[in-house]
Amino acid sequence: MLGRMEGKYDVVVIGGGPAGMGAALGARDSGSERVLILDREPDPGGILLQCIHSGFGLHYFKEELTGPEYAERFLENVIDQEVDLLSNSYVSGISYDSSGSKGVHVMNEKYGLSTVETKSVVLSMGCRERTRGAIRIPGTRPSGIITAGLAQKFVNMKGVLPGKRVAILGSGDIGLIMARRLVLEGCEVVGVFEIMPYSNGLTRNVVQCLEDFEIPLHLSTTVAYIHGKDRVEKITVAPVDEKLKPDMNRAWDIPCDTLLLSIGLIPENELSQSLGIKLDLLTGGPQVNSTLETSMPGVFTCGNVLHVHDLVDFVTRESLLAGQFAGEWAQGVRRPNDNIRLLPGNNVHYCVPHSLSPEREHTIYMRCQKPMKPCRLHIGDLKQKKLRFVVPAEMIMVKVKPELLEKFRGDTLRIDILPAEEKTD
Numbered sequence: 537m538l539g540r541m542e543g544k545y546d547v548v549v550i551g552g553g554p555a556g557m558g559a560a561l562g563a564r565d566s567g568s569e570r571v572l573i574l575d576r577e578p579d580p581g582g583i584l585l586q587c588i589h590s591g592f593g594l595h596y597f598k599e600e601l602t603g604p605e606y607a608e609r610f611l612e613n614v615i616d617q618e619v620d621l622l623s624n625s626y627v628s629g630i631s632y633d634s635s636g637s638k639g640v641h642v643m644n645e646k647y648g649l650s651t652v653e654t655k656s657v658v659l660s661m662g663c664r665e666r667t668r669g670a671i672r673i674p675g676t677r678p679s680g681i682i683t684a685g686l687a688q689k690f691v692n693m694k695g696v697l698p699g700k701r702v703a704i705l706g707s708g709d710i711g712l713i714m715a716r717r718l719v720l721e722g723c724e725v726v727g728v729f730e731i732m733p734y735s736n737g738l739t740r741n742v743v744q745c746l747e748d749f750e751i752p753l754h755l756s757t758t759v760a761y762i763h764g765k766d767r768v769e770k771i772t773v774a775p776v777d778e779k780l781k782p783d784m785n786r787a788w789d790i791p792c793d794t795l796l797l798s799i800g801l802i803p804e805n806e807l808s809q810s811l812g813i814k815l816d817l818l819t820g821g822p823q824v825n826s827t828l829e830t831s832m833p834g835v836f837t838c839g840n841v842l843h844v845h846d847l848v849d850f851v852t853r854e855s856l857l858a859g860q861f862a863g864e865w866a867q868g869v870r871r872p873n874d875n876i877r878l879l880p881g882n883n884v885h886y887c888v889p890h891s892l893s894p895e896r897e898h899t900i901y902m903r904c905q906k907p908m909k910p911c912r913l914h915i916g917d918l919k920q921k922k923l924r925f926v927v928p929a930e931m932i933m934v935k936v937k938p939e940l941l942e943k944f945r946g947d948t949l950r951i952d953i954l955p956a957e958e959k960t961d
């Protein structure tokens with residue numbers, strides 16, 4: 537029931553975005569009776585609520601939905617499954633005792649500051665955007681510099697435009713989607729500037745959001761200076777060399793009143809850190825075993841707080857699994873420890889989970905470091921998969937069968953992405 541929290545729980549899920557709702561449903565599927573979702577916002581749905589464009593659910597539902605439609609489908613299930621859900625509830629910490637029982641500390645207007653007792657926890661707090669401070673753009677500090685996701689919230693949920701003449705730094709998906717959105721709302725988008733020689737967004741977004749609207753994408757180019765006293769007046773942009781250093785001799789000025797930043801997302805990991813959970817420096821999220829359990833027994837994780845996903849459909853798949861395992865844990869099921877460590881090799885930026893067990897089939901999620909085409913994914917010497925192309929913006933997934941893993945028991949399994957013609961050693 538919405539707006540309810542009562543007694544002790546089997547599983548408490550922190551964050552009511554698609555990951556949190558998927559995890560709660562997975563926990564109910566596993567047979568856990570008492571499941572609670574806590575979310576700090578007034579409505580569940582997470583980032584999906586501000587994504588009013590279509591493009592969600594193509595893999596999971598085989599149809600194209602908007603973000604709120606996708607969220608609605610899960611919310612209906614969550615209510616049907618009698619999961620308790622409490623919004624306007626900020627989780628400030630988690631404590632645990634020697635028996636393994638956990639206390640989730642939550643602030644809510646109705647319940648005040650309280651502690652909910654639970655057997656297992658799923659962390660699904662999503663991620664947040666990098667701001668100007670993260671990349672230290674030189675210049676003055678006028679108003680008119682905001683992250684693309686915040687601009688999306690202003691436009692789609694509050695009906696407020698961030699400015700009239702807009703430049704966008706970074707070609708992540710949120711920036712691309714906002715470029716189109718702002719043009720449709722009557723703004724002039726002067727260009728998207730990307731420091732890397734390739735776009736950091738999905739190919740479909742480059743085509744549908746920039747090319748279809750004739751918005752220029754300047755690759756290997758960055759914003760080198762911001763000008764303006766009270767409000768942004770112009771930016772200086774410059775091409776970069778191979779060390780990503782701006783070449784000021786070839787720089788030019790662009791008048792604009794707004795600069796949107798779409799320069800990356802960071803898992804929202806304050807809670808994980810305060811618990812002393814081991815993090816992966818490459819994903820920014822927790823290290824997890826093949827049941828998506830963190831280094832803290834009984835604390836599981838999924839969605840963007842684990843690693844930043846491009847498609848919500850994959851968030852759903854991952855979170856149903858995390859919830860399933862968290863639910864089993866609450867019922868006393870302890871899976872054997874994983875005994876195969878995964879190692880990202882050539883052109884593999886990271887892989888999740890961090891270890892595998894030969895007892896089950898697994899899906900490994902990974903991202904490459906740089907674009908390559910055509911290429912081959914090598915899972916040790918177990919399996920090869922031909923890929924037409926890989927780009928850092930698009931997650932790669934591969935399934936591995938348990939019988940293949942047997943010979944790697946107690947060992948390391950290295951994953952490489954190599955040009956199609958090269959062979960592994």
Ligand SMILES: Cc1cc2nc3c(=O)[nH]c(=O)nc-3n(C[C@H](O)[C@H](O)[C@H](O)COP(=O)(O)OP(=O)(O)OC[C@H]3O[C@@H](n4cnc5c(N)ncnc54)[C@H](O)[C@@H]3O)c2cc1C
Nearest residue numbers: 551553554555575576582583591627661662839840847848
């Ligand atoms: C602009 C944009 C466009 C996108 N476009 C697409 C698309 O076209 N197609 C597609 O498939 N995917 C798209 N995605 C990706 C998809 O929306 C995300 O991958 C997905 O929403 C991540 O789900 P999540 O539950 O992990 O995180 P979120 O949706 O961010 O949910 C996290 C929730 O946790 C809550 N929370 C955080 N900390 C706390 C706390 N301490 N206490 C209580 N609650 C807390 C937050 O309030 C939030 O509700 C897009 C994403 C963005 C940002």
